[in-house]
Amino acid sequence: MEVEFYQWLKANVRQSDQVLLGIGDDAAILAVGSDTGMVVTTDTLTDGVDFLVDEASPQAIGHKALGVNLSDLAALAAKPQAAVVSLVLPREGNKALSALELAIGIYEGLLPLAKEFDVAIAGGDTNTWDGPLVISVTAIGKTTTNGPLIRSGARAGDAILVTGKLGGSILGKHLAVQPRCLEALLLNERYDLHAGIDISDGLSLDVSRLAEASGCGVALDLKLVPIAEAAIKRSARSGRDAIDHALSDGEDFELILAAPPNSAAQILADQPTEVGITQVGHCVAEPGLWQTHNDELKPLKPRGYLH
Amino acid sequence: MEVEFYQWLKANVRQSDQVLLGIGDDAAILAVGSDTGMVVTTDTLTDGVDFLVDEASPQAIGHKALGVNLSDLAALAAKPQAAVVSLVLPREGNKALSALELAIGIYEGLLPLAKEFDVAIAGGDTNTWDGPLVISVTAIGKTTTNGPLIRSGARAGDAILVTGKLGGSILGKHLAVQPRCLEALLLNERYDLHAGIDISDGLSLDVSRLAEASGCGVALDLKLVPIAEAAIKRSARSGRDAIDHALSDGEDFELILAAPPNSAAQILADQPTEVGITQVGHCVAEPGLWQTHNDELKPLKPRGYLH
Numbered sequence: 001m002e003v004e005f006y007q008w009l010k011a012n013v014r015q016s017d018q019v020l021l022g023i024g025d026d027a028a029i030l031a032v033g034s035d036t037g038m039v040v041t042t043d044t045l046t047d048g049v050d051f052l053v054d055e056a057s058p059q060a061i062g063h064k065a066l067g068v069n070l071s072d073l074a075a076l077a078a079k080p081q082a083a084v085v086s087l088v089l090p091r092e093g094n095k096a097l098s099a100l101e102l103a104i105g106i107y108e109g110l111l112p113l114a115k116e117f118d119v120a121i122a123g124g125d126t127n128t129w130d131g132p133l134v135i136s137v138t139a140i141g142k143t144t145t146n147g148p149l150i151r152s153g154a155r156a157g158d159a160i161l162v163t164g165k166l167g168g169s170i171l172g173k174h175l176a177v178q179p180r181c182l183e184a185l186l187l188n189e190r191y192d193l194h195a196g197i198d199i200s201d202g203l204s205l206d207v208s209r210l211a212e213a214s215g216c217g218v219a220l221d222l223k224l225v226p227i228a229e230a231a232i233k234r235s236a237r238s239g240r241d242a243i244d245h246a247l248s249d250g251e252d253f254e255l256i257l258a259a260p261p262n263s264a265a266q267i268l269a270d271q272p273t274e275v276g277i278t279q280v281g282h283c284v285a286e287p288g289l290w291q292t293h294n295d296e297l298k299p300l301k302p303r304g305y306l307h
Numbered sequence: 308m309e310v311e312f313y314q315w316l317k318a319n320v321r322q323s324d325q326v327l328l329g330i331g332d333d334a335a336i337l338a339v340g341s342d343t344g345m346v347v348t349t350d351t352l353t354d355g356v357d358f359l360v361d362e363a364s365p366q367a368i369g370h371k372a373l374g375v376n377l378s379d380l381a382a383l384a385a386k387p388q389a390a391v392v393s394l395v396l397p398r399e400g401n402k403a404l405s406a407l408e409l410a411i412g413i414y415e416g417l418l419p420l421a422k423e424f425d426v427a428i429a430g431g432d433t434n435t436w437d438g439p440l441v442i443s444v445t446a447i448g449k450t451t452t453n454g455p456l457i458r459s460g461a462r463a464g465d466a467i468l469v470t471g472k473l474g475g476s477i478l479g480k481h482l483a484v485q486p487r488c489l490e491a492l493l494l495n496e497r498y499d500l501h502a503g504i505d506i507s508d509g510l511s512l513d514v515s516r517l518a519e520a521s522g523c524g525v526a527l528d529l530k531l532v533p534i535a536e537a538a539i540k541r542s543a544r545s546g547r548d549a550i551d552h553a554l555s556d557g558e559d560f561e562l563i564l565a566a567p568p569n570s571a572a573q574i575l576a577d578q579p580t581e582v583g584i585t586q587v588g589h590c591v592a593e594p595g596l597w598q599t600h601n602d603e604l605k606p607l608k609p610r611g612y613l614h
Contacts, residue, residue: 001396001407002433008411012418016427018388028429030389030447038345040429044393044443046436081325082337086351086443089308100308104315111319120323122335122347125443126309129353136351136393136432136443140337 024213025151026075026198029143037148039078039141043068047132051175053094058105060175061135066110067177068200069139070117071253074181075198077149077188078141080117085110085124088134099128106135117181146188149196149257154214156285158194159264164254164275166203167231167246174251183273184255191267195258202250202304203280208289210256219290219297220281222247250305258283331520332458333382333505336450344450346385350375354439358482360401365412367482368442373417374484375507376446377424378560381488382505384456384495385448387424392417392431395441406435413442424488453495456503456564461521463592465501466571471561471582473510474538474553481558490580491562498574502565509557509611510587515596517563526597526604527588529554557612565590 009023016022020037021029027041045068047053051061066083073080087106089099097105103126114121119139163180180198187193197210203225211218222243231245238245254275259267267277284290290297316330323329327344328336334348352375354360358368373390380387394413396406404412410433421428426446461467470487487505494500504517510532518525529550538552545552561582566574574584591597597604 001405001410001435004407005410005433008407009414012414013428014418014422016389019427019429023428023430025430028389028391030427030429038447040389040391040445040447042391042393042430042443042445043432044395044434044441046395046434046438046441048438049434049436082323082335082347084335084347084349084445086349088351088353088441098308100311100315103308103312107316107319111321115321118323120326120337121320121330122326122337123330123332123349125350126312127351127353127356128308129356131353131355131438131441134351134353134395134438134441134443136349136441138347138349138391138445140345140347140447 021150026072029148037143039073039076039143039148040138041069041072042136042138044134044136046134053133056175058097058102059109062106062109063113064175064177065135065137066113067179068253069137070179070181071177071198073139073141074179074184074255075196077184077196078143079185080119080139080141080181082120082122083137083139084122086136087126089128090133091128091130102133144185149188149193151195151197151210151213153195154210154216154258154283155194156216156283157261158258158283159261159279160207160218160281160283161257161259161264161267161277162254162280163277165226165228166252166254167228167242167249168234169230169249169251171230171233173230177253179253180255183275186273187257187267190272191259192263193257193259197256199252199254199256200250202248204247204289204300204302205304207256208302210258211289217284217286217288217290218281219284219292220300221292224278224280226278248303328457333379336455344455346380346383346448346450346455347445348376348379349443349445351441351443353441360440363482365404365409366416369413369416370420371482371484372442372444373420374486375560376444377486377488378484378505380446380448381486381491381562382503384491384503385450386492387426387446387448387488389427389429390421390444390446391429393443394433396435397440398435398437451492456491456495456500458502458504458517458520460502461517461523461565461590462501463523463590464568465565465590466568466586467514467525467588467590468564468566468571468574468584469533469561469587470584472533472535473559473561474535474549474556475541476537476556476558478537478540480537484560486560487562490582493580494564494574497579498566499570500564500566504563506559506561506563507557509555511554511596511607511609512611514563515609517565518596524591524593524595524597525588526591526599527607528599531585531587533585555610
């Protein structure tokens with residue numbers, strides 16, 4: 001239903017000159033009347049969907065709740081500034097912890113991440129109810145003088161790069177999100193980049209969104225996709241190929257970047273970030289998602305997590 | 308548990324020079340490096356606590372979700388600018404409507420309010436799950452050149468003013484919130500005001516918070532408290548005095564303002580807003596909440612909605 005609702009939203013939410021980039025990207029950019037834009041993003045996590053309150057620690061849940069929002073800021077190469085946190089706590093807590101202990105545990109998880117990325121926790125809202133745990137975080141950042149990185153800037157011929165390794169995040173990385181904020185800021189400062197998105201729903205699905213927003217296509221070379229150890233482990237249990245997990249598992253919270261060939265070659269040679277950067281394909285004129293196969297393009301079906 | 312958690316937060320969330328006003332007021336103020344501050348507030352509404360999804364229309368729920376956030380901006384005399392909206396929808400909808408119909412209905416309620424107050428809906432997040440409906444809205448505004456109105460500015464001798472009439476909001480006003488944004492902006496522009504807060508949990512409780520934040524006390528003259536028709540109706544059914552409802556019902560979403568005596572007298576004489584403004588008491592040096600009684604002060608117990 002998310003796709004239909006999104007279409008309804010696009011048709012019914014009016015444009016505003018206060019919003020430089022609105023619904024449809026990882027985050028919105030607001031005009032603030034200075035030389036930088038203010039970037040806002042919000043993500044809500046719920047028990048049973050994004051975590052299991054009786055299995056994950058509240059610290060891990062808190063870390064994830066802030067982390068996924070910082071990953072959205074990273075997708076726009078925005079510098080994190082502040083966040084507000086809304087908690088809806090089960091009145092009686094979970095199996096092991098009271099509501100108060102859950103709330104404090106969640107903050108014990110998100111505060112170190114906030115400190116690491118210099119995010120001020122500016123406020124929030126705390127509620128209790130008879131339902132499961134819900135955490136909603138809104139993060140605010142600033143674009144830098146190099147401007148934001150948006151989904152729609154890719155062009156045919158651009159290289160498609162990814163940070164890190166992909167797949168199998170359900171084995172742990174989906175909770176222990178490492179938002180690529182510093183990497184995005186550094187790459188956006190030093191190199192010419194055309195577009196960016198973070199991998200929340202799977203490489204193949206998210207790269208398709210970048211291509212669609214940019215009015216081009218993307219051809220992936222499946223041999224080049226960096227496969228995480230966790231994807232290989234998952235593959236052993238699932239019976240599916242590891243590359244399949246890397247393409248579609250989602251919640252990698254790595255970055256997909258489109259960069260012109262010269263710039264991409266420089267990035268790949270420099271490897272300027274701690275996390276590795278890999279070229280996985282390139283943009284093509286023909287819309288859609290493709291895989292390169294013996295110098296030909298074959299259609300590739302985008303798969304991943306649809307809300 | 309909210310009080311204990313708030314104490315933990317105050318002790319554990321580090322200060323930041325990026326946050327001019329942090330946890331503890333109706334909204335936070337962020338430094339944006341220009342002549343105005345950016346004001347951020349977030350409120351999450353849940354089925355069964357803030358509305359009943361099978362009784363209220365989704366339009367009314369959407370209106371309330373944005374309205375309570377705008378009321379927080381009004382409390383700081385901030386000009387609304389944008390909002391992001393997170394929905395967590397019951398997968399199967401409610402008794403009458405599908406998840407998609409609920410989502411659209413919620414927006415049909417909040418979009419007209421957004422238009423009325425020139426609030427750009429900048430983005431959001433939409434999820435479905437097996438739990439009840441949750442709506443989390445974060446609203447962003449700007450302080451004006453007259454500065455924000457905060458809780459802590461009241462001084463002994465100030466008059467305590469309220470907008471509108473109080474009590475009985477459960478009969479309808481709690482959904483049909485009329486955020487006092489324009490009133491707050493106009494009053495803050497034309498008159499000298501010292502402090503402000505909105506009534507979300509009840510006059511007696513919220514005015515006590517203003518007093519405590521300001522390091523003074525407040526004496527209410529119960530004869531002066533403007534009682535809503537709805538409070539009288541509620542009184543007939545509850546057997547409690549109507550003034551009791553006006554003092555403690557909560558969700559009036561009216562403003563409490565502290566103003567120096569001359570300024571208050573001018574406001575009361577001018578009545579510059581469509582909604583009436585009434586003096587209900589004054590600030591005193593002795594901390595706590597009091598009622599004036601034959602020129603003496605008697606303690607008054609703050610009562611209202613504690614989360």
